[in-house]
Amino acid sequence: MRSASVLLRSSVLCAAALAGVCPARPASAQAGPATPAEAPSDAERVRQIETLAADAQARYAEGRYPEAIKLYLQAYQLAPEAALLFNVAVIYDQQVRDPDIAIEYYRKYVTSPGADPDAVVQATERIEALKASRERTAATPAATPAPAPTAPGVAPAPERETPLRTIVGWSLVGLGGALAVGGTVVGVMAQSDEEAFRQSSDVVSKRDLRDRGETRALAADVMFATAGAAVIGGAVLLLFGGDDAPGTPGAAIVPVAGGGVGLVRF
DSSP states (O other), X not given: OOOHHHHHHHHHHHHHXXXXXXXXXOHHHHHSOOOTTTHHXXXXXXXXXXXXXXXXXXXXXXXXXXXXXXXXXXXXXXXXXXXXHHHHHHHIIIIIOOHHHHHHHHHHHHTSTTXXXXXXXXXXXXXXXXXXXXXXXXXXXXXOOXXXXXXXXXXXXXXXXXXXXXXXXXXXXXXXXXXXXXXXXXXXXXXXXXXXXHHOOOHHHHHHHHHHHHHHHHHHHHHHHHHHHHHHHHHHHHHHOOOOOTTOOOEEEEEOTTSOEEEEEO
């Protein structure tokens, strides 16, 4: 295809010949002398078209493509010269990059009277090329946006695990509470045996009530002692254990059989 600058200059040459494009006067008018009002009309029209075409060429050279298009279309309204349509199509095609409008003006040029045969071939080729490019673009799926990059060197915060000391501490407090409840029940039963012992007059029954009451009383005392040790040990772990890292060795005070306490390492 010829360069757009050559095509743009060609419109100026076309505008210079617009006197031949203007409608011919009737024969009667040509025979007589020209009136003062008729002669300036055609000359003024030619000057307007030449000015518009020259200004469009200047705007194009300056990269002001929308203004160049507007001036070419104004000139086309004064004289429908096919080259003006071709220039507009070239600007939309190569500079504005609007294939739909470029195809529209290329088609107008191809069907315009007086279109240059070589330029018609060029316009037809550009129409087919633009249509093919548009079809390829429509067939290409939209690219999936890449995930947003994370800041370098920043790792996600690990999930915080419950420290072992906390688990053991609450377990001991719960155990102490359960032992206290059990000790209370057994203690009430021991008191009941004691009341029955005092009221009984049978020697054998009194001996049985005494032995059973003493056993229950001892069991209640052991349960209360163990409950107290468990609660104290759990409270110590919860209050002073801190947040140890996993795998850090530690120790806990736990109740043992017989009402005592022991030190367990973990």
